[in-house]
Amino acid sequence: MAHLKELPASVVNGNDSLPGNIISTTIGGKDGEPKQTISYMAERVVGTGSFGIVFQAKCLENGEAVAIKKVLQDKRYKCRELEGLAYIHTVPGVCHRDLKPQNILVDPITHQVKICDFGSAKVLVKGETNISYICSRFYRAPELIFSATEYTTSIDIWSAGCVLAELLLGQPLFPGENAVDQVAEIFKVLGTPTREEVRCMNPNYNNFRFPQIKAHPWHKIFHKKMPPEAIDLTSRLLQYSPSLRCTALEACAHPFFDELREPNARLPNGRPFPPLFNFKQELSTAPPELVNKLIPGHMKRQLGLQLPHSTGT
Template sequence: MASASLGNGAAGVGSSSRSAALRGHVIRTSIGGGRNGQSKQICRALAYIHNCIGICHRDIKPQNLLVNPHTHQLKLCDFGSAKVLVKGEPNVSYICSRYYRAPELIFGATEYTTAIDIWSTGCVMAELLLGQPLFPGESGVDQLVEIIKVLGTPTREEIKCMNPNYTEFKFPQIKPHPWHKVFQKRLPPEAVDLVCRFFQYSPNLRCTALEACIHPFFDELRDPSTRLPNGRPLPPLFNFKPQELSGIPPDVINRLIPEHARKQNLFMALHT
């Protein structure tokens, strides 16, 4: 995608897309504020494509997240690798950009789930917090080494969950690296907890995108007085469409959308 540098802004270093379809701003690294809102919007976008459309993006990375540096509104783009995943049908394992590739893909799994997008989102969120990629592997094998250095060596059971056909278990026993040392700065416990939920070796143990949306890490965004670092109002975070809420229990909707936002939405007022 052709782009022109825009320089540093509240959302980090961005580029303006010359493509009419992708005009916006691309996050490369986020070193400023608004990170909670950006992470929340990524999770909401994934909840929509996973649950409403039924597709897996398969290439979540900062370059595919367009952010308006003034409003901090985020758009997920580039669906060139996206696919409807059908249980029992194989998929290519060599997918997703390396730094954001889920470990089951590195282990050669072909029957993976939308949980690979969740792992990638965790990588993006960690990058927002760190200011640099968390797992900067130079090859597929080196990528796995970078993951193990942080999460520790996966157990046989975890490897089986990632790829039942993988039979090699010759890995050095490495202990997990404490998260407070990984980030080398004080983070809210809610941030650490959410990161841990993204980074589970077993795909079925990772949180879903919807579960991430209602995580306490994002509670401050529910406060109507919360503002962006530049003093502007938050981007629209709670303007859910009926199809986004279809099948979601009322108690989850109440956690998903704060009362002040429900009062502003006629649909919500009639259905709660």
């Protein structure tokens, strides 16, 4: 590996770049520089990580040996993560409190996704005090940074939004070096919270001396070709007010995942998806409109569910 040229992370769709397959990436396009598509032959896997695989590869144009980190930008993984959150939030009523890419296990062959490391998890009881110094910094909800000791499972939703943004960007959205810098990184994107938003995060927080920063438009955070549904879902997960963040079930019903609900949806290799939207107990308190949006009709029989019909006209 010492003699390999290392290329920047390539954010791509799908996850079929096994040894022997072709990896294509686009470089350039900044400051008037022309874009160029370069293809590589994946020779062997030299490392794996959360949502990414490092390949030793050979450039098909000039034979140069390179190391490529391929970021797996795949909405199936995000959907399964949110399904897992929906389960732990509603059935056992557990808050994970340390959701991050390193705690989401992905099998690139079977496409199974598992949430791991429940060492910080807790059943949250209303009125009961909890520690605020919890969750890894890049993925820590702002109410925790503002020292809230009474919070809800919505801190996991914030973390899920950070993970989604990282999956789309190929790098952390809020890479703060310490707690103060973390607040600054969040302000750069969401803008300075209002007094009311701070009270929603922690009613006991009285220090409102923040620099006034305007929110950065979400569409400018991501690549120009990023689907608007992806940007919209990210913005719904990353709200200052915990009560305004969508739930995990609501996130699963978002249009960003609609293509996974299509009757003929398949993996890139043509195989059927692993089981998706296989909710049961999680739906017990969900409103009918959400359930009907979440699970398409063709899946009802497959899941053995009698889904309620919307009462709307």
